[in-house]
Amino acid sequence: MRPFEYHRAGSVADATTHAASGAARFIAGGTNLLDLMKLDIERPERLIDISRLPLDAIEENEDGGLRIGALVSNADLAADLRVRRDHGVLSRALLSGASGQLRNKATTAGNLLQRTRCYYFYNPALPCNKREPGSGCSAIGGRNRIHAILGGSAQCIATHPSDMAVAMMALSAEVEVMSAGGEGRRLPLAELYRLPGDTPHIETVLNPGDLITAVLLPAPLKGRHIYRKVRDRASYAFALVSVAAVIKMDGATIGAARLAFGGLAPMPWRDRAVEDVLIGQSPSSALWNKAADRLLAEAKGYGENDFKSVLVRKTLASVLSDASVREI
Known part of the structure; x- marks a missing residue:
């Protein structure tokens, strides 16, 4: 593992400011990022620890929807009575993912932003445009049993691994984002992600320093x-x-x-x-x-x-x- 700076954020503003410059990454549960660092795929110069920020609450909105803090664990979200009662597809999706131990550590925002489990992305010895732009896509013409049949490009056919994000997409979720300049914005979950096109290494529309602070679910759809x-x-x-x-x-x-x-x-x-x-x-x-x-x-x-x-x-x-x- 390469050396890096570590900063424990005391507030959202502190976190976004320290993440805006340099090759910085936010870390909370670390269930994906730490593995990638150990494999020398992610090489952050600075880790911003946001695990102690007050972003771990699930709150009801006036319309009956929910505001889910970015640091709510997957286990707590799946077990929440309001989620089980009104957004059952989300609870079921969460419980189908990973293991109980990982769900206890993995966070809502981290789950949305986890990176692909493509064989070639995880193997630094083989070409991967997502890992090294311009090196080629080994999956095209290679072992591609788990890969995409929709939305891919000549540069990348990797799939997104999240179960939770699929359920949230069906529920028309939005994400709440805070920028390094202190400006907040909301965007539909579908607009958070970018298809690979010619730049598969750019996976979301987030800018340096942007921090997802919550996920918003609209009023529940009965059915x-x-x-x-x-x-x-x-x-x-x-x-x-x-x-x-x-x-x-x-x-x-x-x-x-x-x-x-x-x-x-x-x-x-x-x-x-x-x-x-x-x-x-x-x-x-x-x-x-x-x-x-x-x-x-x-x-x-x-x-x-x-x-x-x-x-x-x-x-x-x-x-x-x-x-x-x-x-x-």
């Missing part, structure tokens, strides 16, 4: 909440395909639908056109296929990951079938 994760083993494995769904029936037809997908793209993936296919329609196998056709209209496999198109089609059909016939 059936499902999170289904297909993976190679039952625990401690990242999704090959996952589906977060909130479906509200209006009699015999679908009155509202929110869908997001994991394991398919460089960011948690939500396509509103897929939801539009479902709204106002009666549940049927033909409708599930139509929704999947829309989702996969621009999908591209790279050999070993071609199976994901079939897998997500079947997973989506299973989730929608369950959501349209029983309460979750």
